[in-house]
Amino acid sequence: MHSSLEQRISNLLQKCTFTQLKQIHALITTTSLNRDIRISTKTLRRSTEFGGMDYSELLFSQMDEIFPADLLLWNAMIRGYAFNGPYDKCISMHHQMIQRGLKPNNYTYPYLLNSCAQIGIGCHLQGMKMHCQIIKVGFERAPAVSNSLLNFYMYMESSCDYFVLGVRKNEKPSDAQKVFDDMLLKPVQIWNRMIWGCINIGDVESARKLFDNMPERDIVSWNSMISGYAKIGNVEKANELFMQMSEKNVVTWTSMVGAFSNSGDLQTAKRLFLEMPYRNVISWNSMISSYTRHGKFQEALELFVEMHLQGVNPDGFTFVSALSACSNLGALEFGKWIHFYLIRDWCQLGVIVGTALIEMYAKCGDVDRAFKIFIKLGEKDVFCWNVMMKSLAIHGRTRDAIKIFFMMQGRGLKPNEFTFTSALFACNHGGLIEEGRQIFSSMKDLGISPKLEHYGCLVDLLGRNGQVEEAKLLVEGMPFEPDIAVWGALLGGCRVKGDLRLAEEVMERIDELKTNESGVYVLLSNIYASAGQWPKAVNAREKMEDKKIWKRTGCSSVLGVVNI
Template sequence: MPCSLELKISFLLQQCTFKQLRQIHAYIITTSLNQNTRIQLKFLRRTTEFGGMDYSHFVFTQMDSKCNTNITLWNAMIRGYAYNGPSEKCLSMYDEMPHRGLKPNNFTYPYVLNSCSELGWFRIGRKVQCQIVKTGFECVLAVATALFNLYVKMVDSFGVSLAKSGSINDLRKIFNDIYFKPIELWNKMISEYASVSDVVSAVQLFDDMCERDVVSWNSMISGYAWVGDIANARNFFERMPGKDVVSWTTMIGVYASCGDLETARNFFEKMPERNAVSWNSMISSYTQNGNFEEALTLFAQMQLDDVGADGFTFVSALSACSHLGALEFGKWVHSLIKDWPKLAVTVGTAVTEMYAKCGDVTRAFTTFIKIGNKDVFCYNVMIKSLAIHGRTEDAVKIFCLMQKRGLQPNDFTFNSVLFACSHGGLVEEGRKIFYSMERAFGVSPKLEHYGCLIDLLCRNGKLEEADSTVKAMPFEPDVAIWGALLGGCRVRGDLKLAEHITERASELKANESGVYVLLSNMHASVGQWPEALHTRNKMEEKRIYKRTGGTVIL
């Protein structure tokens, strides 16, 4: 029977701070309690509950050899590493156990499997599974649940692929072997079937459930929504004995995804209660479907109802403002954003883009400067915005700053900065950036990158170099490239090169009217009227027609 001192120490350990823990440690060392295995176990386990393992490791290594081969102490350390990390240490201790004469038990395996899941070490997880089967611990619920979660993580890691579909069969075997299945496991299994669009297996499992909760029903609705089966999603929704906010919000997404915003809005209006996710779902649905005015009207209503907006809300509203050019509304949205550190770079980028697209590039730049931990997308938005507004040298400076910050430019970055060079006449900078793409950054130039370079060269009278670039590029020229070349010839009045280009362009196997219109106009501009007429006749022969322009009066 535990002595009163042991009970007192056990009580103190449950509520002590880390500083007090060290004082208790000193007391244990200086008394006979350091020989009490129960106290040592409780103390060691408590050391792992402060978010770190350095002190726990120190305590563990100071224990005598007898305690060091105690399975419960090893389990306490393995548990600590599984919760606090590094997870690799959890697995290394598991590997060390046989060398110490220790056999893992039903308390060891769940933490080891969880660490395999965390690290994505599925091959090692399968090896651990073999040991579990050999020792018969697969029947223990905690072990079986951890094994099930490992296979869930394995299935999810494949994405949408045949490998995922095959792995879900292994997951189902694990599921079937669990004697007592909590409802959470049933729901997870249904959700995994839904993730691979196997709603037939999902509904069969749903029908086999002895009891269901709201998550079970929501999983089925989401599954049918995933495969676009609106009728069955609606059927399950109507049959639900009790609906929560997730059920209603899911149905909003079901109808919004197919463009039926009217029905989606009806569900939104009928909701007995709404949260920020519900509002976000409806607002983002309007934005994604081009109903920008409705999105902003609903955003304003959300503020009147005093519903707290989050990052998703602000991004949707700012996107709508960007498309509408609604600068004043965008300023109001900006003024509502308070917790910038929490909302991070995504919202800051949306604010930057909103100001730029609404014509206030100065405010866009000011916002950009204030954003902490800017990512590549944020830099791309700023570079493109500066280029469009004629601040081409600033765009190139931001590109250079991005590299100094250690960020890797991508396709969009180069497209934006080359666009800036083209419209700013920055020939040397443009050449340098283009030819550094693959050599310095491992980004293969695409047709649009070649188009920017060729446009840059043509705008600055370097037609021969532009023509050589067209011949050397691994793509067939498009209308934009031919247009740049012909435009350059027209400005310089280089008839010989123009004839050469028009001859090559006429061999282009394309059904785009722009190619032939450019050729015709080029012939006409140098007085070659028969050739211009011939090109127009060729368009008619191929049944290629230029779309007539129109005017929309708002």
């Protein structure tokens, strides 16, 4: 009877819900089964599989009174913390085990090492101490333990800016390499993990050595190496391996499409794309995004249409690339069609796609529709707020842009440096001096050091509105050497104020930069002309000719600082 009930409970534990688990716990507590270590361990282990550890801690405290020194229970708890966190409690339980005289076994150490890796650099020494204990008790070659040791060192060494494979900076073999060399069983998956770990930090040379020394390879091995060469831009080597492969899958073909497109060879990338025996959504995304990145926006949209006609369901990455192409082409009607597509499957409209949609409408001139989408979006990240703020400012709705800036902070989001660039841009175009000063000052309060472009925006704002002396003091107090954009902004302020003396001082500093920017000379000539000093105006133009500097129609970097 006891054995039959035990078997039934074991079967139930494998598929029970959390509520049913509590009922099972009540049953074994009110029967003699609570003294069966196997049932207790299975119950405790199952309790850790629901994503939290509060109930497991309650069970453990009760069971520990009955089985005060049973390693099975401790392993179950350590396993639970390793999966659910907090990871430091996993390490803490290890210390308590040692104090109680319990010895960890080959089931304990993998979870401890994985927790050390998850905690990160602060637990590096702790993991190394565990490695010493593992060697002392002879578990270092147990497959589960050696795999966890390998994972631990690969993770830690990459975090510490060591080479994961091959050599450290001091030319000695890395700890991961030592563990790998000592492993008795090295299936192809372990070799692949080492290769990928090396590629992850850009050490493709060491990865190739491993690849060449593999006793057997699978398609993952080949794909990893092709991906590694593509990552460092060595298309020739990637293609060499591609041609050698007897069997290729969709990952192989897609990697090569990406490799050629990243190198700028879109013709070969498209040829391979068309030759692919099977294309999934990632393959289509790779080709569409390649066209978008290289400014082939019309081709990107044509491929998006073809993808739709072939019945391939696009994902968020597809929509972002297509909307970006619409933005750059000003293709509002095409963008509206994509929006209609998204409305039919609204779950596709995450924050990244939503932001791309906002930017598309704004760049195509419909900022009101962009703002409506912004309001409808649920969770919005900082980038989304930045795009909306910048879009409003570009369309002259500078007050609304500043409201967005303060609303964003009211929602608990911390602005980044791009947020401040957009906000200062809005102030500049709206002539909002006080708001600009306030926003610039608040940067330091939020722990953000103003960059050159932030100073340039404020200098331009002050100069445009006649605050030339304040703008000059700001330039003099900058922690950077002013560039042509900053000096140009100050020179623009001199024109507004009619300050010839300061304009000449600024031009002396600009001449020291030995720039070929035509805009500053044209601006200086106009300042002289406005003051009626025609000989000097002509002289400024002649200086341009002497230096062979020609004005480019509609293009100047003098105020480029605000062209964000």
